[in-house]
Amino acid sequence: MSVFKKIQSEFSREKFREQALPLIRLALAEDIGAGDITSKAIVAPGRLARCIIKAKEELVVCGLWAIELVFEELDKNITVKSFVQEGTVLKREDMVCSIEGPAGAILAGERTALNFLQHLSGIAGKTRQFVKLLEGTHTCLLDTRKTTPGLRWLEKYAVKTGGGTNHRMGLYDMYLIKDNHISLAGSVREAIRLVRSHNKNKLMVEVECRSIDQVKEAWEEYADVIMLDNMDDLHLKEARRLAVDRCLLEASGNITAGRIKNIARIGIDYISSGALTHSAPAADYSLLFAEQK
Template structure:
């Protein structure tokens, strides 16, 4: 994706600047090595293709081989990528590669933890737009690698009408008119309404063309009641949101909601510990 390509360019310019003075003065020109990107923790890997592109952007002559793919479970000491070629080039790319891999793998790992806690229920774990500016495409890719599901990418691919938007509306008739107009002019855009109370849920269920109702900061009992209001209808789908934690997510999932959105997948993930090992000659590791 073009955004990712630009992000890699920016990261390399930010790190290399006018040149890598350490390798230029302290690493012999022409020195060839084999290096491995390895995990120093347990989790889910994400960002392998991005890391490989960083190496190739720094030096097209490097031989870069993926040993694991996004979504793979990794444990301490496992090798993710093998690189052979110029020591200078590998060292220059190292930190940028690790920055991408550590952050994205941390987000995939956190997502996987939430997903595992909802096993046996129908609830799917969603990300949000609470992403690092410029990193959204990559971070949502990491969420998928961890078994999660992507919410909207931006303001353009789903209408999400929250309480601040509703203040400006003129009641249910005005909301229905807006839904009808959007459906006519942009039929591929889905529509989601945020409900803070069960009274709002009841009102929104009377509208046509609503794809999702977001149950904002409701108790588990309130969410169960909202689902009872919907009855056997397939739509609108119900999404739980607001302060979801590892301690509360399973209870929320057991209410029967269709989705649970978790901002912490991207804004609070801890980077996975990943490093690089160098060998002067070809190693037997693979």
């Protein structure tokens, strides 16, 4: 049903590697610098070890490929064996993966691997929480562009892993007329007409509306999607009544777990939340050595 499926990104292992590896290299350089002096002092060269990553709370696993890439980058002799798949819901003490190989290299990559895993799993977990609240409705959960600079692809991957749907990846894959565009164009109507004349590839056109009058203009100009920005439930109902079946509606702004069900009951097609990516708490994991060799 989602018109946003037309702009969904490819989330393959190869694409993950392409997007994540430069970030992993940057993170490792930032953390290791001239070398892990503590591990060099304590761990003998050639010392082998095995460790286990476990969940310390209920969470949604996301970022297993990042773990593999971190340790592959440090030492090709490290083996990572995953016990679960991306998107699996784990309970406290459930095992995620084992890591086996040179102990010094494992210690050097521990924090970087956990940082990626915790961050992406936190986003996937928050997304799953919202998606579950929407079960039994036709409303679809979307993310936004409110992402960590440089991490957008990974964070949208985490949203997808948690069961959400991606809004546009950037400024290039659909038209989204926002309040500042409307101010510069002079009106919603004129902004849509300017976009229509520019839209040679017939991309989707969405309009952000802050009042019912703006909704009426967007409806009259046949916008594909109308974003209802920071509207209370009363105005959302009015917009739903006006739009009928001509336009799809997206609620955005002030989206909380306590409010999301009410918005879905009104019949809004999409709910977008920046909090999925900018406010998700990190998931809690531990990495502990299980055997010494």
